[in-house]
Amino acid sequence: MRKAKSAYWQKIVDEAKDEQGNPRPFFSMAPMEAVTDTIFRRVVAQAGGPDIYYTEFTNAASMVHPEAKFSIQGRLAVAEGEQMPIAQIWGSKPEAIEGAAKLLPEMGYEAVDLNMGCPDGTVIKNSAGSDLIRHPDTALALIEAAKKSTLPVSVKTRLGFYKVDEYHDWLETILKADVQVLTIHLRTRKEMSKADAHCELIDDIIAMRDRLAPNTLLQINGDIKNYQEGLALAAAHPGVDGIMIGRGVLEDPYAFNHEQKAHDLSESIALLKLQLDLFDEVTKTVTPKHFEALKRYFKIYLRGFAHASQLRQQLMETHATDEVRAILAEHEGDLVQNEDR
Numbered sequence: 001m002r003k004a005k006s007a008y009w010q011k012i013v014d015e016a017k018d019e020q021g022n023p024r025p026f027f028s029m030a031p032m033e034a035v036t037d038t039i040f041r042r043v044v045a046q047a048g049g050p051d052i053y054y055t056e057f058t059n060a061a062s063m064v065h066p067e068a069k070f071s072i073q074g075r076l077a078v079a080e081g082e083q084m085p086i087a088q089i090w091g092s093k094p095e096a097i098e099g100a101a102k103l104l105p106e107m108g109y110e111a112v113d114l115n116m117g118c119p120d121g122t123v124i125k126n127s128a129g130s131d132l133i134r135h136p137d138t139a140l141a142l143i144e145a146a147k148k149s150t151l152p153v154s155v156k157t158r159l160g161f162y163k164v165d166e167y168h169d170w171l172e173t174i175l176k177a178d179v180q181v182l183t184i185h186l187r188t189r190k191e192m193s194k195a196d197a198h199c200e201l202i203d204d205i206i207a208m209r210d211r212l213a214p215n216t217l218l219q220i221n222g223d224i225k226n227y228q229e230g231l232a233l234a235a236a237h238p239g240v241d242g243i244m245i246g247r248g249v250l251e252d253p254y255a256f257n258h259e260q261k262a263h264d265l266s267e268s269i270a271l272l273k274l275q276l277d278l279f280d281e282v283t284k285t286v287t288p289k290h291f292e293a294l295k296r297y298f299k300i301y302l303r304g305f306a307h308a309s310q311l312r313q314q315l316m317e318t319h320a321t322d323e324v325r326a327i328l329a330e331h332e333g334d335l336v337q338n339e340d341r
């Protein structure tokens, strides 16, 4: 088994075991802005979550700016009793990254991830996210800055900015920077999420890692739908240490379940209700959340039964969590009966 660079990551490697107690890759839920907040992380945990979670990406400059501090609070909020996620931060200024990374331990964070893959125009205009692929010297300065904190530092990035081939130089740069984990989303910035993930490059990337940084863990990301697909991919490419899943969880909240089984509609409705309750809790105690943003989740929980789309349609017209609860209560008997038939 690979020896990680820190006790934090070694524990994650050591604890990732299959049902027979054999080592398996660790699984994480990808950082997703406006998705992987404390609410959704707790819902996914309830559904049978991954080994590791990440926060949404958070602007390091806002974290260290006294007036902007409030605006990022919700992003880094972690509930009592919730498994501590890894904080993902973004920026282009070493001072901000250092300052932000140094704030994280007081908040209870034990690891920091640097975003070097975001394709968003605003982030790129700030010379951050995937723009760092075009500015490797800045990327290296940011890694060094983050290392001035006490936290293990990892990097999540893409293959290149314009062209797939850029990965030779770009990943070499990151691997030589002695990071704990390299998470690679197998696409370029230009490909956004449209082209298929370049799984054909995994073995070459493993070989690069083995040659340049044998103790850097390699986490693969892109188009992996669930635990079973992740296991198969890692088995086909020995040397993959971790599997990161993003949109798969938005299709199936049970994506990390080790056993693939059908879930009752009542279980899924219970997850939706949990999400509604946590939404209210966070709105009351941490930061106001936008109700409209909840609507993207209705289709995750309510699908695959007769009248599912009608019910979703009705829920799309709602304006508050209590309205959603009332509609679910009105239909719940029918829904469960419907499922029994």
Ligand SMILES: Cc1cc2nc3c(=O)[nH]c(=O)nc-3n(C[C@H](O)[C@H](O)[C@H](O)COP(=O)(O)O)c2cc1C
Pocket: 030, 031, 032, 033, 034, 035, 055, 056, 057, 088, 115, 117, 118, 156, 185, 193, 221, 222, 223, 224, 244, 245, 246, 247, 248
């Ligand atoms: C709604 C959404 C928000 C995202 N936000 C982030 C983010 O904050 N940080 C990040 O590194 N990647 C972000 N990503 C990219 C994902 O982490 C992941 O790399 C990408 O979705 C590919 O993995 P998948 O095919 O498993 O979804 C986001 C993706 C989506 C769909």
